[in-house]
Amino acid sequence: MMHITPNIPDPDAFYAALLDTHRGLSATESQALNARLVLLLANQIGDQAVLMSCLQTARNTGATHRRNDP
Amino acid sequence: MTELSPTGYDLPVYDYVRPPELSGSGSGHCRVAIVGAGLAGLTMACDLASRGVAAIVLDEDDTVGVRGASSRGICYAQKSLEIFDRLGFYHRIRDKGVTWSVGKVLRGQDTLYRFDLAEGSRSAQPPFINIQQFYVEWFLVDRIRELGCTELRWKNRVTGIHQDENGAVLSVETPDGRYSLEADWVIDAAGHASLVRQSLGLPTQGELGEDRWCISDVRFTKELPVERWTWVEAPFNGNRAVWQHLMADGVWRIDYQMLPNTDPQEASRPEMAAARLRDQLGPDVEFDLVWVGAYAYRTQLMDNFRHGRVFFIGDAAHVKSPFGARGGNSGIQDAENLAWKLSLVLKGQAPETLLDSYNAERRPAAVENIAVTRRSGRFLAPRTDMERLFRTAVMDLAVDHPFARLLLNTGRMCVPHHYGPSPLTTGDTGEAMPNLVLSSRPLSDMLQGEGAHFLALWCPRDAQDRLGSSLSPLTQEGWPLHIQAVSADDRKALGMAAGEVLLIRPDLHLAARLPNADAEQLRSALRRATGRT
Ligand SMILES: Cc1cc2nc3c(=O)[nH]c(=O)nc-3n(C[C@H](O)[C@H](O)[C@H](O)COP(=O)(O)OP(=O)(O)OC[C@H]3O[C@@H](n4cnc5c(N)ncnc54)[C@H](O)[C@@H]3O)c2cc1C
Numbered sequence: 191m192m193h194i195t196p197n198i199p200d201p202d203a204f205y206a207a208l209l210d211t212h213r214g215l216s217a218t219e220s221q222a223l224n225a226r227l228v229l230l231l232a233n234q235i236g237d238q239a240v241l242m243s244c245l246q247t248a249r250n251t252g253a254t255h256r257r258n259d260p
Numbered sequence: 261m262t263e264l265s266p267t268g269y270d271l272p273v274y275d276y277v278r279p280p281e282l283s284g285s286g287s288g289h290c291r292v293a294i295v296g297a298g299l300a301g302l303t304m305a306c307d308l309a310s311r312g313v314a315a316i317v318l319d320e321d322d323t324v325g326v327r328g329a330s331s332r333g334i335c336y337a338q339k340s341l342e343i344f345d346r347l348g349f350y351h352r353i354r355d356k357g358v359t360w361s362v363g364k365v366l367r368g369q370d371t372l373y374r375f376d377l378a379e380g381s382r383s384a385q386p387p388f389i390n391i392q393q394f395y396v397e398w399f400l401v402d403r404i405r406e407l408g409c410t411e412l413r414w415k416n417r418v419t420g421i422h423q424d425e426n427g428a429v430l431s432v433e434t435p436d437g438r439y440s441l442e443a444d445w446v447i448d449a450a451g452h453a454s455l456v457r458q459s460l461g462l463p464t465q466g467e468l469g470e471d472r473w474c475i476s477d478v479r480f481t482k483e484l485p486v487e488r489w490t491w492v493e494a495p496f497n498g499n500r501a502v503w504q505h506l507m508a509d510g511v512w513r514i515d516y517q518m519l520p521n522t523d524p525q526e527a528s529r530p531e532m533a534a535a536r537l538r539d540q541l542g543p544d545v546e547f548d549l550v551w552v553g554a555y556a557y558r559t560q561l562m563d564n565f566r567h568g569r570v571f572f573i574g575d576a577a578h579v580k581s582p583f584g585a586r587g588g589n590s591g592i593q594d595a596e597n598l599a600w601k602l603s604l605v606l607k608g609q610a611p612e613t614l615l616d617s618y619n620a621e622r623r624p625a626a627v628e629n630i631a632v633t634r635r636s637g638r639f640l641a642p643r644t645d646m647e648r649l650f651r652t653a654v655m656d657l658a659v660d661h662p663f664a665r666l667l668l669n670t671g672r673m674c675v676p677h678h679y680g681p682s683p684l685t686t687g688d689t690g691e692a693m694p695n696l697v698l699s700s701r702p703l704s705d706m707l708q709g710e711g712a713h714f715l716a717l718w719c720p721r722d723a724q725d726r727l728g729s730s731l732s733p734l735t736q737e738g739w740p741l742h743i744q745a746v747s748a749d750d751r752k753a754l755g756m757a758a759g760e761v762l763l764i765r766p767d768l769h770l771a772a773r774l775p776n777a778d779a780e781q782l783r784s785a786l787r788r789a790t791g792r793t
Contacts, residue, residue, distance in 0.1 A: 221649055222649060222652065222653060222656075225649050225650050225652070225653035226653040226656060226657055228650075228653075229650075229653055229654065229657055229663075229664060229667070230657070230661075233661075233663040233664075
């Protein structure tokens with residue numbers, strides 16, 4: 191099951207580190223970094239059902255949420 | 261055996277013989293007609309012949325392979341090799357072909373990923389042998405002739421078919437004119453452009469891929485390891501993909517991904533092929549081009565692999581892109597799947613309903629093969645910037661992270677389909693058994709012989725166990741069954757528990773795994789496995 195309750199121990203520190211990781215990168219380099227990050231995190235999760243719900247949730251949130259399902 | 265000449269291969273030419281129907285002596289009727297003498301049709305004929313079932317094979321050509329010495333299929337998977345072993349000509353494939361198990365995915369000079377398919381392999385046959393497709397067809401023809409109950413009719417082109425509940429009638433064209441041939445059962449193995457399929461008006465869902473490839477079959481002086489090498493982005497091919505693989509006669513198959521709008525004629529000009537080779541192997545490499553040809557990927561799938569008295573096998577039923585060698589190998593498995601069923605039905609040992617399980621088992625296998633090859637195709641030809649971005653991320657991570665290597669997809673090698681949901685399977689099983697060697701006898705050996713039979717392996721609880729004799733009435737009841745006790749050593753190899761019975765099908769797939777078995781359980785598994793329920 192995908193976590194819906196908060197699970198990150200220090201949210202602010204994580205968020206700051208996430209932004210810092212992208213510091214000084216062009217938009218293209220940042221996109222590439224994000225792609226690597228997604229793959230690394232996916233391997234940490236390692237649960238197919240959770241991964242599928244995360245993909246769905248990411249797609250159905252924000253500016254893309256009104257578009258048809260992929 | 262013929263030698264490779266500088267211009268290519270000297271392939272056998274088979275004599276056309278005026279069909280008896282045109283001399284007024286033929287009956288115009290046969291039990292089984294097979295249309296097409298490619299990998300699928302010939303395996304079908306050979307498998308039936310090995311069971312003592314006669315058939316007439318009709319092929320429009322009079323040689324093996326397709327026009328010229330183009331070799332399409334080169335990689336033959338373990339399951340196919342096991343089938344060739346049961347059919348009695350595996351040794352010829354082994355002696356002529358190139359056995360390999362190591363594959364590498366490269367980026368420039370660097371190996372991103374290396375695998376060895378021999379690790380964990382438990383079959384008497386190796387994971388793969390590479391050999392030109394026409395050699396396989398050639399050896400099949402030789403073996404069919406040796407078995408001596410099949411009529412091979414060359415230069416007999418099937419132009420149409422009609423059928424009713426009792427049989428089908430094929431219209432056949434020969435150099436001496438036309439004739440009709442009635443058949444109780446027709447097996448259409450005429451490849452992706454099947455006329456039988458068209459003349460029955462049967463649809464096939466299909467698409468032609470945009471991705472273009474160009475094959476060079478070539479011999480050169482440079483020594484290279486006998487491994488399957490694939491580049492996702494080869495610097496010597498404009499950062500597009502390349503395959504490099506050895507087959508028989510010292511000929512390398514090198515397959516280059518082209519730009520989507522490439523003109524196939526232009527790409528296969530010998531000068532172009534030579535330039536690509538020099539870019540790859542160095543300016544001084546000496547080579548002979550054996551064959552060059554461009555092609556596009558094609559996907560096709562029929563809705564139902566059976567239509568009345570007609571069965572569709574191989575490319576006639578399903579076509580997919582060549583990633584992972586799933587084309588010919590799955591056609592060979594189609595043939596094996598249908599042959600034992602047809603044999604049991606023709607010998608009155610199973611009801612005709614058994615034949616419906618051919619579609620129930622082999623269509624899902626084709627659906628899976630198409631899905632798997634599509635994923636490889638998508639990895640190799642990213643459709644958007646985002647797809648390319650993720651592919652780059654995978655390759656960047658693959659250098660240090662094993663998990664990412666598993667995402668590199670240059671083709672997933674062909675494996676047998678799992679018949680779990682099949683109506684023939686009892687319980688949670690259906691996988692193919694490897695061709696294990698039990699007490700120095702391979703399983704494929706125990707499945708040889710006239711007709712088709714199942715194998716019940718039972719595992720004694722102790723020296724006095726009477727399980728074996730409690731099962732033996734089943735053979736007297738007429739079930740197509742051989743019963744055998746397993747030794748303590750074999751028990752381990754089979755992963756069996758004391759008191760357990762494994763019911764193995766004639767195609768080496770597991771029909772049932774029965775813990776604490778008794779005769780009634782085995783009987784009911786056999787009933788299912790022969791299409792009675
Ligand atoms: C580039 C490439 C690489 C490949 N690599 C591999 C690989 O490594 N391993 C693998 O397993 N597969 C591979 N394949 C796929 C493989 O070649 C095909 O899946 C295989 O040839 C299909 O066999 P088939 O018997 O179904 O059809 P075909 O080989 O097409 O045979 C059909 C036969 O029917 C005959 N015929 C057609 N119409 C009629 C008619 N009207 N009357 C009488 N006869 C007729 C033809 O003469 C022919 O002999 C590859 C394919 C390509 C294109």
